[in-house]
Amino acid sequence: NSKPEKKELLVAVAANMQYAMKEIGEEFTKKTKIPVEYIVSSSGKLTAQITAGAPYDIFISANKKFPEALEKENKILGKQKTFAFGKLILWTKEDFKPSLEILSSDKVKKIALANPKTAPYGEAAKQVLQNLNLLGELKSKLVFGESVAQTNQFIDTKSATLGFTAFSTIHIPNKTEKGNWFLIPEKYYNPIEQTVVVLKGKKEKEAEQFYDFLSSDIAKEILKQNGYN
């Protein structure tokens, strides 16, 4: 039952990057005629899968830690490259303008953030609260999503009054109700590096093309439109 060799380039992508990646992929295919398929999941799961031999060609991670783990396992070709930075916002679907000051008010019942342990945006959110010395005070208000995506659901369903999430969230195409957001000054958190690595495998050449394409002007423009630097 040997499977036919896949034509597509398999791109494993961390959940928060998926929209930008899809647009970039379309441009890439237009240019190179190489079709692209995406495997969207959390960076942690993707790392475990790649370690176990998943047939992915490219890995786009939400931070540098995961590719480093893969490097130890001798799974990657060349070096990881940071091609964008994520931006953190406070987002709400309620009818007020979010701000860092409002976090302490009674109006805010629950604050959603991604799990700092597993999600880079969660880690960044935690740094913000630490830097503002709010972590202790707000502890009882915090609820954690397994990822940025789940954090978004908390906010989107108004289960949490507001939450920390990726700026890319509100750039999601055909998302109509964008709610209110506040872009958090970058001084409060360490840069959220979006990195890419080429994985060893049968399509290393095509993968390298994609790797390079991420630094192209077209890609940069798309990333900007999706809320990355």
Place this chain on the structure above:
Amino acid sequence: MIDWNPLILTFKLALVTTIILFLIAIPIAYWLSVSKSKIKPIIETIISMPLVLPPTVIGFYLLLVFSPTNSFSIWLKETFDLQFVFSFEGLVLGSIIYSFPFMVHPIQSGFKTIPNSIIEAAYLLKKSKLETLLKVQLPFMKASLLTGIVLTFAHTIGEFGVVLMIGGNIPNQTKVASIMIYDEVEALQYDVANLYSIILFAITFVILLFVYIMNGKYSNKIVG
């Protein structure tokens, strides 16, 4: 340093869920086993449906239903002081909904195996339906009850999709062991994940082993 809180919370959740579900499932399964209603197959089907959706997705729909800002939730909160998101009650509710079929189906098929004549005999001895249920029917279908209880209990321990969604992973409150292990795996902290897995495994193993040994003793007595 082992953090026991998630473990304690897990077993508390499993216990509460199993007990509540047991009490809810019995009347429903009973009705299903005796009813000749035309809509019975529909209800039987509906009971299985929570299984069909991924747990996180169920959790998402539960979030929509119980979002604190909607009027139903406000009413619940004001009338019963109940809030189902980001609370232990929410975990219980989510687990109950998701484990529902695991309790109801085995019990229902248990009810079906009871010979009519022993139920009739109890009625003729002037036993109410309730007393007959408790003293004749339930003891008779012990194997099925055990199946329902074990499946529900074990499943609640392992479930994390619904629980994660509706609970919000709050330490000491809704952060159960399964979520914790999941987090550690996600964070590539495999050693820690292994450690907690083993602990969870070991405790559950001992509990279930005890249940099965007791059950074996009792069954042997009856069949002689």
Place this chain on the structure above:
Amino acid sequence: MIDWNPLILTFKLALVTTIILFLIAIPIAYWLSVSKSKIKPIIETIISMPLVLPPTVIGFYLLLVFSPTNSFSIWLKETFDLQFVFSFEGLVLGSIIYSFPFMVHPIQSGFKTIPNSIIEAAYLLKKSKLETLLKVQLPFMKASLLTGIVLTFAHTIGEFGVVLMIGGNIPNQTKVASIMIYDEVEALQYDVANLYSIILFAITFVILLFVYIMNGKYSNKIVG
């Protein structure tokens, strides 16, 4: 534009898993129901254990066991051309392991309800153990078999933790509907998620409803 591939894959997976598990579970449940072995409670307990760990974590451990680079997997691949990660076979394996208790436990409790004398009667009519099993015991415990089949089938449709981990979400190969819905919810594409949920729901509903209606007709006939 509905992508039917994940849906087809889902039902294919559920069907294959249910059939294989049914065939595996019967001899195991049979042994458990007749055995008086001392180690029986231990095995009963072990059977429930897959439930105790979060599905993704089980998937993770399966990844470790079946990682194509370890020698066991290489042997499997060379000898049987079998590869259990990132393949449909892997999904089947994962689903089987995770749904194991849902099939074995109900069938085991079904076996226990069969009166000894009808089995003996079959033996005295010179029927082999196999023929007795097929023609007398299994039909007798139909309600329990149904429970096992429905729980397994529905659960396999909804499961995504193990499947996501061991399957890797590869379109047309391991991307089943549950993962797809999960992805869409994660991506905040609620409309799409709703659409697929409803389709999945509707198809499963029809299948199960059909099963229950047929079952109801048959049962009514027997109890008159």
Place this chain on the structure above:
Amino acid sequence: MIQIDIQKRLGSEVQDIFLDINIEFAEEEFVVLYGKSGVGKTSILRMIAGLLKPDSGTIEIKNEKWFSSKGKINLKPQSRKVGMVFQDFALFPNMTVLENLKFALPKKSSSEIIEELVSLMEIKPFLNNYPNTLSGGQKQRVALARALVQKPEILLLDEPLSALDHEMRRKLQNYLQEIHRKYKLTTILVSHDVSEIVRLATKVFTLENGKVVKSGKPIEIFSNTKLSGKFQFVGEILEVQKQSFILIYTILVGNEIVKVFSENSEENIQVGDKVIVATKAFHPLIKKIG
């Protein structure tokens, strides 16, 4: 007065049985339902007990309507003061024999009756056994004891002694009669055993094709042979021996074996023949025994 007037269609498409029963008898009678297998005896008991709903009719017990299709009355089994022994025993498998009996004991009643029944029915040796480990006759005795624990006003017995040996059967027949009198019960018994019926019944209803075709005292019902001569009985030849001029016939009359000496052998009588034995001159000596 017990008045039962019920109709019920039983059976399947193929086998169609229409029960149309109209019987009446006084309280404290010992009534027997007699008839072929499948005629509907068990079904009648079940309708009286409230376990099966008649299609139409009334069941009136001591001026109390238990069932009336017109009056839309249908008392629950729990509200009918009946006790019943089932043809298939229906013991609770999860309780020991003693627990079965204790379960039957109404709250606040003294457990003396249990002791009495236990010693009478000789069930002491297996009081702590579960029903699965009992022999057929032992189960039957426990079932009977369980039904009697409640001292019901109406006792419904569905072949309660069929699995018992002769001796035990006699003993329990006597006991049934005794408690029937002592507690002023109304008893309805299904039995195939003529000797049992004649011993116990005050009234017999014979069923055929879903209807009562005969009713009366058992002696009237069963002594079908008309008297002619001073003495006669019907039996079956088991053995014929010839000793010089005398023929010795061994004849089975019911369960008893009788030897008859005869000098005249006009007829060719063989083993297996049903015969009538009669005599005009007969000077019997009747002696009490046992």
Place this chain on the structure above:
Amino acid sequence: MIQIDIQKRLGSEVQDIFLDINIEFAEEEFVVLYGKSGVGKTSILRMIAGLLKPDSGTIEIKNEKWFSSKGKINLKPQSRKVGMVFQDFALFPNMTVLENLKFALPKKSSSEIIEELVSLMEIKPFLNNYPNTLSGGQKQRVALARALVQKPEILLLDEPLSALDHEMRRKLQNYLQEIHRKYKLTTILVSHDVSEIVRLATKVFTLENGKVVKSGKPIEIFSNTKLSGKFQFVGEILEVQKQSFILIYTILVGNEIVKVFSENSEENIQVGDKVIVATKAFHPLIKKIG
């Protein structure tokens, strides 16, 4: 030759029963096991059938060892050529009556035997019913038919007719005798009914306390009353009527009711008394009937 020599400890801690059975009989005999409820009759049949393992001993049927504790032989039930009617019928609930019978039919056998049994046992009307919907006697007939479908060499019958009415019982007794002869079966019957035993058995084993205490022809076993006088029988008084100087006793002998006229009433004989009726001068007229 059938030789059974087995020991088995039965029962629980409280009720301890030790079966020690040693019986022997020829092929083609019609053997009856007789004894009190709980004495171990069913257990003996189960050990012969291979459903219960004796603690020790041997079972040898027609020079073939079915069980031997020394020789470590213990044939499976499937390898023993026995058919059995269970006390609790053990019909397959998921099959109709006809399917039950067909299931019993060995592969490649003609289904003629089924038709024969169906018409004989009068089970045609409910052939397509499931066992749950049958009356007790109907179930019993199906169980008997099912055991006979295979024409087993050894037929084990555990009270196979106990739930049947008199007429059906007689009919099936005759049939059992007929097939016993026709197919040269060896039959082992458990029965409490003396008349049935006397009719059918060629040899009776009476069990008491786990042992065989009597064995022989049924007539020898059951005609316990010694002959004295030309004619005598034992019965029970059902009714005493006084007509001028004559007393008319209605006496139950087995299932038969006998009227006896007596002029001398030395003794005070009452209803319920067991009596012996004897006479020296007796000139019977014996006539074939039916």
